[in-house]
Amino acid sequence: MLEQLYNALFVGSVYALFALGFALVFSVLDILNLAHPTTFMLGAFAAYFAMTAVGLPWYVAGVLAFFVCGAFGIALDRIAFAPLRRRSAPGLSAMISSLAVTLIVVRLIELRYGGDFITFPAGAVPSLVLRIGDAVLEGIRLGIVVLSIVLMLGLTYVVRRTQLGRDLRALAENPRAARILGVDVDRAISATFFVSSALGGLAGVLLAFAYNTLDSRMGLPLELRAFTVMVVGGMGSLPGAVIGAYILGLGEVASLVYLPTELRDAFAFGLLFLVLIVRPTGLLGHRAADRV
Amino acid sequence: MLDVEGLRVTYGAVEAVHGISFSVAKGEVVALIGANGAGKTSTLAALSGLIRPSGGSIRLDGRELVGAPPHRIVAAGVVQVPEGREILARMSVEENLLLGSRGRGGVAALEPVWERFPILRERHALPAGTLSGGEQQMLAIGRALLARGRVLLLDEPSLGLAPKMVATIFDVLADLRRQGTTMLIVEQNALRALRLADRAHVMDLGRLTLSGSGEALLRDQGVVKAYLGG
Numbered sequence: 001m002l003e004q005l006y007n008a009l010f011v012g013s014v015y016a017l018f019a020l021g022f023a024l025v026f027s028v029l030d031i032l033n034l035a036h037p038t039t040f041m042l043g044a045f046a047a048y049f050a051m052t053a054v055g056l057p058w059y060v061a062g063v064l065a066f067f068v069c070g071a072f073g074i075a076l077d078r079i080a081f082a083p084l085r086r087r088s089a090p091g092l093s094a095m096i097s098s099l100a101v102t103l104i105v106v107r108l109i110e111l112r113y114g115g116d117f118i119t120f121p122a123g124a125v126p127s128l129v130l131r132i133g134d135a136v137l138e139g140i141r142l143g144i145v146v147l148s149i150v151l152m153l154g155l156t157y158v159v160r161r162t163q164l165g166r167d168l169r170a171l172a173e174n175p176r177a178a179r180i181l182g183v184d185v186d187r188a189i190s191a192t193f194f195v196s197s198a199l200g201g202l203a204g205v206l207l208a209f210a211y212n213t214l215d216s217r218m219g220l221p222l223e224l225r226a227f228t229v230m231v232v233g234g235m236g237s238l239p240g241a242v243i244g245a246y247i248l249g250l251g252e253v254a255s256l257v258y259l260p261t262e263l264r265d266a267f268a269f270g271l272l273f274l275v276l277i278v279r280p281t282g283l284l285g286h287r288a289a290d291r292v
Numbered sequence: 293m294l295d296v297e298g299l300r301v302t303y304g305a306v307e308a309v310h311g312i313s314f315s316v317a318k319g320e321v322v323a324l325i326g327a328n329g330a331g332k333t334s335t336l337a338a339l340s341g342l343i344r345p346s347g348g349s350i351r352l353d354g355r356e357l358v359g360a361p362p363h364r365i366v367a368a369g370v371v372q373v374p375e376g377r378e379i380l381a382r383m384s385v386e387e388n389l390l391l392g393s394r395g396r397g398g399v400a401a402l403e404p405v406w407e408r409f410p411i412l413r414e415r416h417a418l419p420a421g422t423l424s425g426g427e428q429q430m431l432a433i434g435r436a437l438l439a440r441g442r443v444l445l446l447d448e449p450s451l452g453l454a455p456k457m458v459a460t461i462f463d464v465l466a467d468l469r470r471q472g473t474t475m476l477i478v479e480q481n482a483l484r485a486l487r488l489a490d491r492a493h494v495m496d497l498g499r500l501t502l503s504g505s506g507e508a509l510l511r512d513q514g515v516v517k518a519y520l521g522g
Contacts, residue, residue, distance in 0.1 A: 179362040182362065182366030
């Protein structure tokens with residue numbers, strides 16, 4: 001039981017890091033960044049490259065991947081979103097253009113590393129096992145949980161208490177007012193993409209470390225989960241995304257205990273349907289009227 | 293201080309502002325009056341950099357502002373108090389003001405606004421959306437003052453307010469005028485705007501059709517007929 005709870009906390013933390021970035025872009029810009037799962041995958045590969053080709057230790061590789069993915073996020077915006085924004089293209093165009101980026105980046109990774117699962121070199125990622133009673137807990141997962149919570153608190157601080165955070169919330173609520181008030185919109189959007197993608201990429205690094213495996217399509221299952229998490233928590237709500245992520249993590253681990261393994265994806269879908277029917281605005285979502 | 297020359301604003305194939313020229317001197321209050329659709333709000337949008345003019349120039353102390361992004365224009369000191377106030381309803385009163393000050397000096401820098409509008413101090417922690425229309429207008433003015441505006445552009449400051457609150461807001465503006473604030477005010481309430489203004493222009497269908505001191509326009513029969521319900 002303790003083991004299951006521990007795993008739920010771990011899975012929820014990874015989902016939360018991933019979904020936060022997704023929700024951040026959605027709340028500020030009203031677009032779904034379908035390249036977010038690709039950033040997640042890219043983070044894992046950036047760390048893998050840093051460790052195998054450059055020979056950096058795992059923690060340096062992780063930090064490096066964080067910044068590489070942040071920079072990738074800014075580039076993604078400039079290439080896939082900014083030109084559409086200038087033309088006031090509908091949100092659907094942004095989804096399609098981010099999907100195109102996904103296809104290209106996944107193919108590029110596969111050209112270099114192939115499409116199969118790869119693992120880190122033996123001993124490259126530290127393994128530490130904690131035993132509490134008869135429960136066996138992997139130490140790295142505890143580290144991931146703690147790091148995720150620290151990052152979430154950090155993001156909360158930035159969004160609630162800093163000038164950048166106020167700029168982002170102003171931009172999310174009323175872009176015209178933000179402009180009139182002197183918010184540097186381009187800079188704020190770049191910051192949004194940096195933070196979003198750095199967190200998403202780091203989530204990929206952490207999951208790859210925890211499972212000691214990565215592959216070019218590892219981001220895909222996260223996409224459905226991020227949607228679910230956002231709908232459960234309330235579209236665009238950051239605290240909602242965190243709560244939704246832990247609910248989904250807990251639910252998935254519970255479903256693995258009580259249901260056949262094949263139904264893991266079905267659980268996320270089921271939750272998505274349930275929330276859409278019972279409470280379409282999610283737990284902490286604003287009413288649709290507020291968004292207009 | 294603010295010099296506008298041959299300003300044109302075009303939406304697609306339609307030109308809304310046909311090359312107007314006017315200026316606002318330091319410490320002066322200039323009013324722009326006219327019916328709906330005269331191009332007043334388009335003019336202000338161009339001044340704030342929200343839309344790019346199709347022609348003409350806008351200079352602040354000789355510095356060209358056309359083509360600059362809105363945040364640079366605000367930093368240069370041309371600050372708009374927009375129509376409908378555009379307050380951030382979900383953010384607190386204090387946060388709205390911090391957006392105006394860009395965080396300079398933290399909450400201590402908000403003191404002048406608290407002094408001018410004590411009601412805002414009382415409500416500083418509430419979401420700005422819970423304020424009354426008049427209080428929101430005070431908030432929008434306070435926000436612009438904190439932006440260190442050298443020229444305030446006021447777009448319909450009395451729109452949608454109860455008569456008593458209109459009087460209060462114009463008292464605030466008169467106060468600002470006495471303190472030497474440079475303002476360009478666009479207003480449907482022509483009577484009050486003309487009383488406040490040093491100079492005024494009547495705008496009609498994208499052109500300035502009449503210019504003069506506020507008092508002179510108040511005595512002008514054409515203006516009285518068209519805009520003052522005389």
